[in-house]
Amino acid sequence: MTTNNSIKNIVIVGGGTAGWMTAAAFSKVLGDQYCNITLIESDAIGTVSVGEATIPQIQLFNRILDIDENEFIKQTQGxxxxxxxxxxxxxxxxxxxxxxxxxxxxxxxxxxxxxxxxxxxxxxxxxxxxxxxxxxxxxxxxxxxxxxxxxxxxxxxxxxxxFDATLYAQFLRNYAEQRGVVRKEGKIVDVVLRHSDGFIDSVVTEKGEHLNADLFIDCSGFKGLLIEQALETGFEDWSHWLPCDRAVAMPCMATKESLPYTISTARDAGWTWRIPLQHRVGNGYVYPSKFVSDDEAVAILRKSMESEPIAEPNFLRWTTGIRKKGWNKNCVAIGLSAGFIEPLESTGLHLIQSAIAKLLGFFPSQGFAQEDIDAYNSQLTVEMExxxxxxxxxxxxxxxxxxxxxxxxxxxxxxxxxxxxxxxxxxxxxxxxxxxxxxxxxxxxxxxxxxxxxxxxxxxxxxxxxxxxxxxxxxxxxxxxxxxxxxxxxxxxxxxxxxxxxxxxxxxx
Ligand SMILES: Cc1cc2nc3c(=O)[nH]c(=O)nc-3n(C[C@H](O)[C@H](O)[C@H](O)COP(=O)(O)OP(=O)(O)OC[C@H]3O[C@@H](n4cnc5c(N)ncnc54)[C@H](O)[C@@H]3O)c2cc1C
Structure with missing residues (x-):
């Protein structure tokens, strides 16, 4: 049962893994009566399309969602x-x-x-x-x-x-849409803030549609469309400790027996990954732009691969670090918008899962208690550090x-x-x-x-x-x-x- 004080509308911005994991978990836990959940994403912008290795905690996420594990593996080429x-x-x-x-x-x-x-x-x-x-x-x-x-x-x-990151997002999208999440396609071009308190009032699409909500989840990726570009939350840079700031990914067909582990091989600068899936092998090279050019990176990655690439190189760039507040006013950043630590131990999807669990633990009412927000932020910071x-x-x-x-x-x-x-x-x-x-x-x-x-x-x-x-x-x-x-x-x-x-x-x- 809801009250006048309950959150009535949630808008999730972004349909990468973070957006769809959030939408799926919210649709399961909140049900379809508590509030409206809308997810907006832009096919033209696309997603990072990486994030294919996980850690065992993901089983908890699957259990909360009541996912049939064999079906999930089949559908994601896992x-x-x-x-x-x-x-x-x-x-x-x-x-x-x-x-x-x-x-x-x-x-x-x-x-x-x-x-x-x-x-x-x-x-x-x-x-x-x-x-x-x-x-x-x-x-x-x-x-x-x-x-x-x-x-x-x-x-x-x-x-x-x-698993295949694109198929995983698709799997969760089906799950969330079946449980009442409304997906909208469109590019957000503006974010309107309330004059009274600087909270987000609405996001505006390029077609001029205003999407209002009580709670906004920023899953827009590295750029942090709401949390940074609109709310100017600030970012703590950790790249002096972790100088790799780029990656290139290229899949290929498998030529060897599929082994149940990820391989990370250190290179002269940075490292390459090998992730075996059912239909292909995911390969990538994480490198520091200070020491390796993009062309060199592609050459190093290709040399490390067991067969010819089956897709063009997918380049990714980031600054390692954490958003100063993962939750600011009525906006919670989840996924790459909250910060990023290179994928050496496959922690990206776990951090999404963990942020969702924390947010459900500190789920707000209309009033947004600052104490809850502060506790969420300090737990997130400790975990990421x-x-x-x-x-x-x-x-x-x-x-x-x-x-x-x-x-x-x-x-x-x-x-x-x-x-x-x-x-x-x-x-x-x-x-x-x-x-x-x-x-x-x-x-x-x-x-x-x-x-x-x-x-x-x-x-x-x-x-x-x-x-x-x-x-x-x-x-x-x-x-x-x-x-x-x-x-x-x-x-x-x-x-x-x-x-x-x-x-x-x-x-x-
Ligand atoms: C090289 C690399 C390797 C990784 N490997 C792993 C791994 O093995 N394991 C792991 O757990 N994690 C890994 N990660 C992390 C993982 O990929 C991410 O945590 C995960 O994919 C979540 O991304 P995201 O949804 O936050 O962002 P994105 O995938 O970038 O999605 C952003 C979404 O926002 C939308 N969007 C952006 N701007 C707008 C706009 N103006 N209007 C409308 N929509 C917009 C986009 O269309 C997209 O849908 C890796 C990351 C990188 C960079």
């Missing part, structure tokens, strides 16, 4: 993702996995990695990957959903998806100094929070995590170890176990993982059985 392989990041020729899920088993309330650290420092055990089911399954091209098998690592499989720090870690903790780009990264000053985190880990392998941080201990562990941040010690209570018992337990954990992996089918067989895209079935005939 595949599964068990983690990211980082190639050449520590040094050329080296690679490590940042897997989803757990690594090893905690014992006697002490995190597993402390036991591993002791044995590893003695040179007695293999690297961390050997204790991660996700890493082992990923490298062998295997995938299965979690099995109901008690203590088996097979019951703890954690996964995300790769911690993601930023995690991404910086990949650049800062490296042995590479072979190019001016890597020399800059290795020697740059980093945020104090990150320095403290690395110092704490270097001392005795301890990992501290603040409330509101996205990445968990496993993620920090995998990337710190993978990037060569190595502790001098380990948790002293590990010594409660005798040397013999320590080695026995570690060997047991590894053998359980090795055995469990053999029970997992190949990803391709799993997809063929449950969620093969219709177009792929036709190709087989």
């Amino acid at each position: 595949t599964f993702k068990l983690g990211i392989e980082f190639v050449d990041w520590l040094r050329k020729g080296h690679s490590y996995m940042h897997p989803f899920g757990t690594i090893g088993n905690d014992m006697d309330a002490i995190p597993f990695h402390h036991y591993w650290l002791k044995a590893h420092q003695q040179g007695k055990v293999p690297n961390l990957d050997s204790y991660s089911l996700a890493s082992q399954a990923a490298r062998q091209g295997r995938f299965v959903r979690p099995q109901n098998m008690g203590n088996s690592p097979l019951s703890q499989i954690t996964y995300a998806f790769h 911690r993601i930023r720090d995690f991404i910086i870690l990949h650049y800062k903790a490296t042995e590479r100094e072979d190019t001016p780009f890597w020399q800059y990264c290795k020697h740059m000053e980093v945020p104090e929070y990150l320095t403290k985190k690395m110092d704490l880990y270097r001392a005795n392998g301890r990992i501290y995590r603040q409330d509101g941080e996205l990445f968990n201990e496993t993620s920090w562990l995998a990337v710190m170890q993978g990037q060569g941040v190595t502790p001098a010690g380990y948790h002293p209570l590990v010594d409660v176990l005798s040397q013999q018992e320590l080695e026995r337990r570690l060997m047991h954990i590894k053998s359980v993982i090795d055995k469990s992996v053999t029970l997992i089918p190949k990803q391709q067989d799993f997809i063929d059985k449950y969620c093969k895209a219709e177009s792929m079935k036709k190709e087989m005939v």
Whole structure:
């Protein structure tokens, strides 16, 4: 039931992934009676059409929307993702996995990695990957959903998806329109502010139509049509820590077995991605314009690809950083308009999901309590800052100094929070995590170890176990993982059985 004070009209500006994720979630949670939801987008402007790798939290979004996962994968040409392989990041020729899920088993309330650290420092055990089911399954091209098998690592499989970004927006558009969201096609040319308080009164299309609302969601992409161009909210620039400011994307056909993980390969400056989908492979190169020209970037990307491109290069440009307020007056920026951190850990779509969840948590009435807005903004800022720090870690903790780009990264000053985190880990392998941080201990562990941040010690209570018992337990954990992996089918067989895209079935005939 609504009251006079309820929000009655919401206008979402933009129909990229952010706009349609917001529209879909609002249509599900608010229903079609609470208020009117209108989304306006311009086909002439288009979307970034990237954003194809996700993290496991997206499953929560799918559950809230009651999405049938197999149907969703079929319709988006999706595949599964068990983690990211980082190639050449520590040094050329080296690679490590940042897997989803757990690594090893905690014992006697002490995190597993402390036991591993002791044995590893003695040179007695293999690297961390050997204790991660996700890493082992990923490298062998295997995938299965979690099995109901008690203590088996097979019951703890954690996964995300790769999918076609354009098909994903289309999928969510169908979902939202079926639940009453009204889509309008048109270019917004003006934003009218109220004289009394500077709130947004309406947006105006090039045909002269005025769209009024109580709440505006700015999903207009990097430019921030409402939040920045109209409300002049301000932007905090983080590019001195993350100097990559461009990307070029080009898909190609797959020539190799489809493996359930993203590959990120460090280049002389920046890095390339490889994201396997059912119908194609997504490739991209994220680079710093200070060190690499656009023509060079295309050449580097093409050289890294396994087959000829099947589309023209899609160039993207940005300034890394965060909008000073994600929510300003009656406008909430969601997606690229709220800020951007490069896609190294596939956090863009998660930040959209998280902003939607926060906004639903602080959902306003007509009065717009400033306390709610402030709390939303400070939570968003903490979340983005911690993601930023995690991404910086990949650049800062490296042995590479072979190019001016890597020399800059290795020697740059980093945020104090990150320095403290690395110092704490270097001392005795301890990992501290603040409330509101996205990445968990496993993620920090995998990337710190993978990037060569190595502790001098380990948790002293590990010594409660005798040397013999320590080695026995570690060997047991590894053998359980090795055995469990053999029970997992190949990803391709799993997809063929449950969620093969219709177009792929036709190709087989
Ligand atoms: C290179 C790169 C790689 C990425 N990879 C990943 C990844 O692997 N995983 C991940 O989670 N995230 C990734 N991201 C982030 C992800 O792509 C974005 O978060 C996501 O696509 C959301 O974009 P958006 O909807 O905010 O903006 P856009 O896609 O730019 O959409 C903006 C919308 O606003 C509309 N619009 C703009 N101006 C007007 C106007 N005047 N009038 C009407 N409509 C207008 C446009 O038509 C469009 O519909 C990546 C981003 C980049 C740049």
